[in-house]
Amino acid sequence: MPRLSSFSRLATPADSRTHGEYRIVRRPDDPRPLYRFTDRISDDSSTGFTPRAGRYHLYGGWFCPWSQRVTITRALANLDHVVTVSYVDNVRDGRGWAFREQHGPDPVNGFTLLRQAYEATEEGFDGHVSVPTLWDRATARVVSNEFKTIGIDLATRFRHLAEPIVDTYPLRHRDEIEELDNWLNPAVNHGVSQAGRPGPDGEGARSTLLDAFATLDQRLASRRYLVGNTLTEADIRLWVTLVRYDVGVNAHRVVNPGLHEFPHLWAYARDLYTVPAFRATTDFSSFTLPGADLPDWHAPANRPHP
Ligand SMILES: N[C@@H](CCC(=O)N[C@@H](CS)C(=O)NCC(=O)O)C(=O)O
Structure with a gap:
């Protein structure tokens, strides 16, 4: 019988009866960050993680909006x-995230569980096993599972190795991108899950979310992108939530009749879907709830020119 190489090893099927549900027990007095690994890539060797072709590997999840932010950024930074x-x-x-048939084995380490990458980095690791996770082949450890800084580093630290298709984090717009994030991250990116809670529990979040959509709709009536006149990290951060909205949290129309109620916002989302980096990193089947109707993402967007 042929021996399987370590790189074709797969986890056994997900089985909550045997392994329980995934959950994190966090002591309230634990001072460590929720997402434990927060190292940065830097081109001046100050962090030890220098940008080199082939050095880093990204563990992602098709279903995950935080992960998709980073895979879109990677594609636009031309880092394929x-x-x-x-x-x-x-x-x-x-056991947390695992490698199985559908998306294949771990091509770098042959791990069957993503947790093994964390345990290889910190003995007895007991924190979040999350995607995206950035792995360093040179030191054989996790660099970061902090999606925000992974995205920024991919967008900015590798330019000597690859000419970006789009500069998604331009110096002149960084303040505005982060200012928008201070509003949109709680109201929209995190707000959607709260908004999906039925009844009074979700009421506040629903009105915050719909107010945010209305403000964005107005903002996007006369401009193609959120910040400046090119696609930036701000658009990526918003879009990964929009693309999941009508087939995820709002699949059963618990928040509103659909994104189409905000015509500029909806056209903006369709326009971004025409960008190969957005389209190629989207797998609707990985985040569509059973019985959800997929809106027509291919309808022409007719957006204003920047
Ligand atoms: N929720 C994280 C972003 C990353 C994240 O939540 N990823 C999800 C998948 S979409 C995950 O892997 N969760 C496992 C965990 O956090 O323990 C944050 O707000 O910083």
Whole structure:
């Protein structure tokens, strides 16, 4: 019988009866960050993580908006041949994210569970096992599972190795991008899950979310992108939530009749879907709830020129 190489090893199917549900027990007095690994890539060797072709690997999840932010950024930074990527399975049990048939084995370490990458970095690791996770082949450890700084580093630190298709984090717009994030991250990116809670529990979040959509709709009536006149990180951050909205949290129309109620915002979202980096990193089946109707993402967007 042929021996399987370590790189074709896969986890056994997700099974909550045997392994329990995935959950994190966090002591209230634990001072460590929620997402434990927060190292940065820097081109002046101050962090030890220097940008080199082939050095880093991104563990992503098709279902995950935080992960998709980073895979879109990677594509727009033109890093397809510089930073490799692979995907965990769409479902998990108490063991956390795992590598299974659908998206293939771990091509770097042959791990069957993403947790093993964390344990290789910190003995007895007991924190969040999350995607995206950035792995360093040179030191054989996790660099970061902080999606925000992973995205910024991919957008800014590899330019000597690859000419970006789009500069998604231009110096002149960084303050405005982060200012928008201070509003949109709680109101929209995190607000959607709260808004999906039925009844009074979700009421506040629903009105905050719909107010934010209305303000964005107005903002996007006369401009193609959120900040400046090119696509930036601000658009990526918003879009990954918009693309999931009508088939995820709002699949059963618990928040509103649909994104189409905000015609400029909806056209803006469709316009971004025409960008190959957005389209190629989207797998609707990985985040569409059973019975949800997929809106027509291919309808022409007719957006204002920047
Ligand atoms: N929720 C994180 C972003 C990353 C994240 O939540 N990823 C999800 C998948 S979409 C995950 O892997 N969660 C496992 C965990 O956080 O333990 C944050 O707000 O910083």
